[in-house]
Amino acid sequence: MKTLGIVLGYIRYGETSIVSTIYTEALGRQSYMVKGVRSSKRKDLLPLLIPLSIVEFETTNRPNAKLQYLKELQIHYPFVALPFDNVRRAVAMFVAVLLMKSVRQDNPDSQLFAFLSDSIKTLDTIADGLVNFHIHFMLRLASVLGFEPNTRERQLPYFDLMNGTMTATCPAHDHYVCQSDLSLWLQAADLTTDTLSQSHFTRDDRQRLISIFEQYYMLHITGFTPLNSHLVLHEVI
Numbered sequence: 752m753k754t755l756g757i758v759l760g761y762i763r764y765g766e767t768s769i770v771s772t773i774y775t776e777a778l779g780r781q782s783y784m785v786k787g788v789r790s791s792k793r794k795d796l797l798p799l800l801i802p803l804s805i806v807e808f809e810t811t812n813r814p815n816a817k818l819q820y821l822k823e824l825q826i827h828y829p830f831v832a833l834p835f836d837n838v839r840r841a842v843a844m845f846v847a848v849l850l851m852k853s854v855r856q857d858n859p860d861s862q863l864f865a866f867l868s869d870s871i872k873t874l875d876t877i878a879d880g881l882v883n884f885h886i887h888f889m890l891r892l893a894s895v896l897g898f899e900p901n902t903r904e905r906q907l908p909y910f911d912l913m914n915g916t917m918t919a920t921c922p923a924h925d926h927y928v929c930q931s932d933l934s935l936w937l938q939a940a941d942l943t944t945d946t947l948s949q950s951h952f953t954r955d956d957r958q959r960l961i962s963i964f965e966q967y968y969m970l971h972i973t974g975f976t977p978l979n980s981h982l983v984l985h986e987v988i
Contacts, residue, residue: 752777752809752810752812753777753807753808753809753810754775754776754777754778754807754808754810755775755776755777755805755806755807755827755864755868756773756774756775756776756781756805756806756807756808757773757774757775757803757804757805757806757850757864757867757868757871758771758772758773758800758801758802758803758804758805758806758847759772759773759774759780759802759803759847759850759851759854760772760802760847760848760851761785761800763789764784766789767786767787767788767789767790768784768785768786768787768788768789769784769785769788769789769797769800770782770783770784770785770818771783771785771800771821772851773806773821774850774854774863774864774867775810775859775864776859776861776864777859778810778812778857778858778859779856779857779858779859779860780854780855780856780857781810781819781857782817782818782819783810783818783819783820783821784818784819784820785800785821785824788800796824799824799825799826800824801834802843802844802846802847803833803843803846803847803871803874804826804830805826805827805828805868805871806824806825806826806827807824807825807826807827808821808822808823808824808825809821809822809823810822828868828871828872830875831875831876832875832876833874833875838881838882839874839875839881841984842874842881842884842885842984843871843874844984845885845978845984846870846871846874846885846888848978848979849885849888849889849892849978850867850892852968852972852975852976852978853892853896853968853972853975854896855972862895863895863896866891866892866895870888870891873944874888877944877947879947879948880946880947880948880949880950881947882952882957883942883947883948883950883952883957884947885957885961885984886939886942886952886957886960886961886964887939887942887943887944887947889961889964889968890939890940890942890964893964893967893968893971896971896972898915898967898971899915900915900916900936900940900967901915901916901917902917902936902937902940903917904916904917905917905937907919908929908933909921909922909927909928909929909933910927910928910929910933910936911926911927912926912927912928912963912966912967912970913926913927913970915967915971926966926970928963932959932963935952935956935959935960935963936960936963938950938952939960961978961984965977965978
């Protein structure tokens, strides 16, 4: 069968092969063996499998198999700027790690696939506000995955990360934001693609927001672990 897919990453397998994790339009998240891709004869395939590449390929679909196989791999969406821009590459690495840790479905989800495809194209082409893209993306992804923060009652002094809502009283647990962190959180909630360049987050603000989002994701996705890639992002943005 043919399907579109978004490459999340890969690991080496043996001397010349890799196992690539791809979120596909037809089958959800799948792991694919790509044989000989690190050999001189097939080295032209590896650049097609960089994180966030949108590809098209034929695949086997063996029920209950841990690894599938792909063939006739080709680029579906040719990048305009992402591979040639250090900031875009760093943001793409961050987004890919986030997706590896959070998108676990091995069943198709057309809304999620469309959101990811559109977001990747925006990351590739956006002219202004690139440094805030990942903050907006984390919030949007949470919404698509089903745990959108409810910030409508923003006059209240606390945001309960465990329950995903504003609250008038301090929660009886440690997972909440208030004061200056709450101000950052609400500013992040207001971001849109069109207003990314209008936000004046500092580097420290963005790092703090990533830490809050990490905690939020860990509370709502079983097994979610910290995003060490934000350390790389911190060096660039």
